[in-house]
Amino acid sequence: MxxxxxxxxxxxxxxxxxxxxxxxxxxxxxxxxxxxxxxxxxxxxxxxxxxxxxxxxxxxxxxxxxxxxxxxxxxxxxxxxxxxxxxxxxxxxxxxxxxxxxxxxxxxxxxxxxxxxxxxxxxxxxxxxxxxxxxxxxxxxxxxxxxxxxxxxxxxxxxxxxxxxxxxxxxxxxxxxxxxxxxxxxSARSDIPGVGDPAPKVETPTLASVGNDVSKIDTRTPPSEMHREDLRDVLGRKPVALLFATPALCQSRVCGPVADIGAQLQAAYGDKVEFIHNEVYVDNDPRKGLRPQLTAFGLRTEPWLFTIDADGRVAARLEGAFGIEEYREAVEAAIRGADASGAAGS
Incomplete structure (x- = not known):
């Protein structure tokens, strides 16, 4: 062509x-x-x-x-x-x-x-x-x-x-x-959770788990406020917006913008949805490989967003670059529940 x-x-x-x-x-x-x-x-x-x-x-x-x-x-x-x-x-x-x-x-x-x-x-x-x-x-x-x-x-x-x-x-x-x-x-299939699938119940690092040293779990400057809760503690109890991104080390160079979008939407929806940001590399060092949370979700690229409803099921997922309207729609799908999210994400 x-x-x-x-x-x-x-x-x-x-x-x-x-x-x-x-x-x-x-x-x-x-x-x-x-x-x-x-x-x-x-x-x-x-x-x-x-x-x-x-x-x-x-x-x-x-x-x-x-x-x-x-x-x-x-x-x-x-x-x-x-x-x-x-x-x-x-x-x-x-x-x-x-x-x-x-x-x-x-x-x-x-x-x-x-x-x-x-x-x-x-x-x-x-x-x-x-x-x-x-x-x-x-x-x-x-x-x-x-x-x-x-x-x-x-x-x-x-x-x-x-x-x-x-x-x-x-x-x-x-x-x-x-x-x-x-x-x-x-591909015929994918191991990455799709819309309607249960989200893996894994621990995600929090400020408390790293002794309030946010540099260990966030490469954004300034750090975001998306490290308050562990996914394992809130999964199945309230909607979650889980962002896998490494703003300072991103191979695609879009992790910074999507983390900024997450911070803005947290200001709008933080009373209804738990926003969690999980860095990509162990010790924020690409030479040490991917963090175990990415492995649990079957991920090999970044960034990814999963929004999860109050029942613990994926309501939407977005890979790579995504703008504020798609991010917002994914967050609202988690609030409504996965059954009402339709084809949000892919």
């Missing part, structure tokens, strides 16, 4: 990462609190990219993925931000990166097929979800340069069979349609 090759979102983010200013928490009030929403979009392009609809994109009308791609201009490259896919509806998260390694935002949809010459399915709208938090919650371990990742695209796509699947993104920029391609591997 003609169009730019897909690239690593981790490499793109790493090239653009610099430090931001630090902040402090504020009191919130659930979904009605300003803390439950992203900061005002920093550009009209991001604001416009937040609400694409299927009707504004080409309908496949029996065409193959290659035939659709041939009608488009070559566009930005796709940087995938999710990697775990199993048969069924999956969350596909990605960024779009231009030739100058800058992130691109436009109204976007996704098409999929088993191979380029197979009939395409779609369009699946892919809204851009903001990673921009309010100033009070921005950390030094986040990013704030003009070229930073400010929003992440995500689409719910149907990948019904294991194997290799081909992806075509279509983005509307300046009244023209641009295409980019990628491919993903769908």
């Amino acid at each position: 003609r169009s730019p090759h897909s690239s690593s979102l981790a490499l793109a983010c790493a090239a653009l990462l610099l430090l931001a200013g630090c902040g402090s928490g504020e009191e919130g009030g659930g979904a009605t609190s300003p803390n439950a929403r992203p900061a005002p979009a920093s550009s009209p392009q991001i604001a416009s990219a937040a609400d694409p609809v299927a009707s504004e994109f080409p309908q496949p009308e029996g065409r193959t993925l290659q035939q659709l791609a041939d009608t488009l201009e070559p566009g930005p490259e796709v940087g995938l931000a999710s990697s775990v896919y199993t048969p069924g509806i999956n969350r596909l998260a990605f960024g779009l990166i231009d030739a100058e390694n800058k992130f691109v935002y436009g109204r976007t949809a996704v098409y999929v097929a088993r191979k380029p010459t197979a009939k395409a399915s779609g369009p699946f709208p892919a809204p851009a979800d903001s990673l921009e938090v309010r100033t009070a919650f921005r950390s030094q371990t986040s990013n704030s340069t003009p070229g930073e990742l400010k929003a992440i695209y995500h689409a719910e796509v149907d990948l019904p069979q294991p194997g290799r699947w081909f992806i075509l993104t279509v983005t509307r920029l300046g009244g023209r349609l641009y295409g980019a391609t990628a491919d993903v591997r769908v």
Whole structure:
């Protein structure tokens, strides 16, 4: 298929990462609190990219993925931000990166097929979800340069069979349609808990367990306040938002922003949901391997978010980069309960 090759979102983010200013928490009030929403979009392009609809994109009308791609201009490259896919509806998260390694935002949809010459399915709208938090919650371990990742695209796509699947993104920029391609591997199964599964009952470190030395369990600067409770003590008793992320050591360079989002949403929902942040590496040293909590959840990448309802079941899960709207929806799914969460997460 003609169009730019897909690239690593981790490499793109790493090239653009610099430090931001630090902040402090504020009191919130659930979904009605300003803390439950992203900061005002920093550009009209991001604001416009937040609400694409299927009707504004080409309908496949029996065409193959290659035939659709041939009608488009070559566009930005796709940087995938999710990697775990199993048969069924999956969350596909990605960024779009231009030739100058800058992130691109436009109204976007996704098409999929088993191979380029197979009939395409779609369009699946892919809204851009903001990673921009309010100033009070921005950390030094986040990013704030003009070229930073400010929003992440995500689409719910149907990948019904294991194997290799081909992806075509279509983005509307300046009244023209641009295409980019990628491919993903769908595994027959995954050991990672999915929506409706019981969450593993594991201990997570707290301030008390490390003698109040927060540097042992949090690489964020400043540290978050998501270390008050042990997951084992609250699982099955109240909703939980469990974030696996290492802001200072993140390979994907998005752990800082998602930890900032967690801090902001904790200010909005902290009276209803227990927010827990678990670092990724033993002793915060990548050479020592993953912490046992990640192993218990079957994880090999970061960051991950699991929200868990009051019955101890996964209400939503998000891998890789995720913005404040997806994070908020996952938190609210845990409040409602896993049975009401539907297809939240993947």
